[in-house]
Amino acid sequence: MIKIKSPDLNLLESDHIKGLFTIVSNRLDKYLKVKQVILQKYSLREILVGDPETLSQIVDYLEGKLNSEDKLNLKKVFNYESFSRSRLYNAYSLAENLHVNVCPYCNRQYTFTINKTGNPKKTRPIFDHFYNKNTYPYLSLSLYNLIPCCNICNSSFKGSLDWQFFSHINPYDSGFGDECRFSLKINKGFGSDFYFGKTDAFEIKFTKTSNSKILNNIGDLALEQVYEGHKSVVSELIKKEIMYSDSYISNLYHQFEGTLFSSLSELKSIVYNSPISEEDLGNEALSKLRRDISEELGLNNY
Structure with missing residues (x-):
């Protein structure tokens, strides 16, 4: 990944x-x-x-x-x-x-x-x-x-599955990048609950990709199944979207600019616990989930 x-x-x-x-x-x-x-x-x-x-x-x-x-x-x-x-x-x-x-x-x-x-x-x-x-x-x-x-x-x-360079992603060679991202699927009948971060209102999915190597990694490592256990992370992001308005973020930035934050992107990265760049994804657990969903929700618009 x-x-x-x-x-x-x-x-x-x-x-x-x-x-x-x-x-x-x-x-x-x-x-x-x-x-x-x-x-x-x-x-x-x-x-x-x-x-x-x-x-x-x-x-x-x-x-x-x-x-x-x-x-x-x-x-x-x-x-x-x-x-x-x-x-x-x-x-x-x-x-x-x-x-x-x-x-x-x-x-x-x-x-x-x-x-x-x-x-x-x-x-x-x-x-x-x-x-x-x-x-x-x-x-x-x-x-x-x-x-x-x-x-x-x-x-x-x-385990001992027979992986090959042509069939699976070797992390030394590449990651999923933007070719395959996390995305949210809102369940029918739970529209309003989604905006309050209710975990039964949505599912965590991967965006569609034609890259068979990525699909094989997702399937063999049960990535969609295990990430269903991290709905609380997404729920937190949804709640923060409501809690932290643009004006509140702006006030924080102007209040602490040059001391706590060097840029608006750094402030949003801290507030939403979302990495700024692809380079940062290997430093924190669940960083790709946080970044992809933050961007899908529009939380990282600078």
Whole structure:
């Protein structure tokens, strides 16, 4: 849903190569037959840090060339469990480098990384394998195949579904953007109740799109169903539309301009808890819902 925007992908790739290349290369040397197959067209570097489209090309090339024994050996080479447990470069290292604080699949759950030396209380996002690691073990440690996400998206919904670059949105490549937005559908017979923020008066839907990748993400991650549980957020926005008139907003702005607010857009963003730009969507949970519905209600007209 939300594109992952890392501060410095080049540095991220460099750290990933530095942390994994030698280890994986040494393991691969133990299986010369399978090494010859997987490195015949693509380098180990491309496998580890190739972009989402390159990973798709690697899959297209390798599938059909590897038998079940080859894949069992590749699980030992590209060992995700070993990476997770490593005392050096590991899943916590990657999570800290990424700075992804909200699940990019659903934009509902926070995915903060807490990993302080000497403190046993630790947490990080779950890393989903966009290409599941059982079917595509050679991509188990590929940077752009490791999607930092929440446990609900990873375990409850996606699991080991067979996602492909051509069939689903990879958050490293893109998000829904304005191609698919949240929208409200007012239920029949509840017109007046809607304007008082009654939650049974409306449903949260996505706008129609012909993008099959977006539709597949919505379906597989049950996004419409889970967002029905966030009607109270929309109800709050509807009530604020009534509470905060244009004149009241204007008075607040002129009263605190230059001290609390640098612009009218910043004031409205605070009042409606709605991000100003696409760049801000990955910082707060439910930010896309708030922004899309705020714009649909006309709350962000400046």
